[in-house]
Amino acid sequence: MELAAVDAESLQAERSGEWAAPGVERLASITGSRDQARQVANDAGPSSEGGEEGGPLPGLDVQEVHHPAVDPAAGPPGLEGIRAEGPFHLGSRHGEWTFFDHQGYVQEVGSYRAGRRDGPWRQYARNGQMIQLAEYVEGAQEGLWRRFSREGALIEEGSYEASSPHGRWVRRYSDGSIKERGRYEAGLREGLWEFFDDLGRPTLRTGTYRAGIRID
Numbered sequence: 121m122e123l124a125a126v127d128a129e130s131l132q133a134e135r136s137g138e139w140a141a142p143g144v145e146r147l148a149s150i151t152g153s154r155d156q157a158r159q160v161a162n163d164a165g166p167s168s169e170g171g172e173e174g175g176p177l178p179g180l181d182v183q184e185v186h187h188p189a190v191d192p193a194a195g196p197p198g199l200e201g202i203r204a205e206g207p208f209h210l211g212s213r214h215g216e217w218t219f220f221d222h223q224g225y226v227q228e229v230g231s232y233r234a235g236r237r238d239g240p241w242r243q244y245a246r247n248g249q250m251i252q253l254a255e256y257v258e259g260a261q262e263g264l265w266r267r268f269s270r271e272g273a274l275i276e277e278g279s280y281e282a283s284s285p286h287g288r289w290v291r292r293y294s295d296g297s298i299k300e301r302g303r304y305e306a307g308l309r310e311g312l313w314e315f316f317d318d319l320g321r322p323t324l325r326t327g328t329y330r331a332g333i334r335i336d
Contacts, residue, residue: 206232221246233258245270254280269294278304293318300325308332 206217212235
């Protein structure tokens with residue numbers, strides 16, 4: 121990953137507001153041994169993986185970054201081109217990070233520990249509604265997972281183990297009625313799965329599965 125950093129004087133000379141190099145996708149504030157610096161990482165968007173991501177230039181001691189509150193519904197100016205903000209520690213992302221879409225709306229918020237996702241991660245629609253909640257442990261997706269509509273209705277829930285769906289799973293229609301339900305083992309359908317149309321009637325997809333393959 122290519123990184124670029126400038127000191128406070130260069131920032132002021134470049135322009136009075138935020139500084140960004142061509143092609144910049146991520147921006148984080150860091151402090152060095154002498155002056156405050158801006159660090160720019162040239163990678164894009166939130167990762168779907170929980171592994172190690174990004175880091176500051178070696179030799180720079182990082183402090184926590186504080187950001188003003190963002191109103192996703194307002195589409196605040198000044199965030200265009202910034203894809204993520206958050207602190208580093210000892211060369212790895214550590215602490216809370218916020219990811220934005222290309223128009224500056226908050227897209228995802230969560231914490232890193234030593235460069236790996238850890239704890240709850242939330243995704244948001246542009247109206248500010250949380251649309252997904254996931255849990256991570258040392259970079260692996262573990263535990264509860266939920267998906268919501270833009271209006272806040274729960275439309276899907278299940279759990280993960282070692283980053284694969286595992287255990288009971290339920291998907292719903294927008295009115296809350298059951299669309300499908302069953303159980304996963306290591307990411308594959310296992311046992312009885314029930315499927316329903318929007319009137320609550322069982323469909324022909326209902327059946328018994330082994331290792332993801334229907335057997336009846």
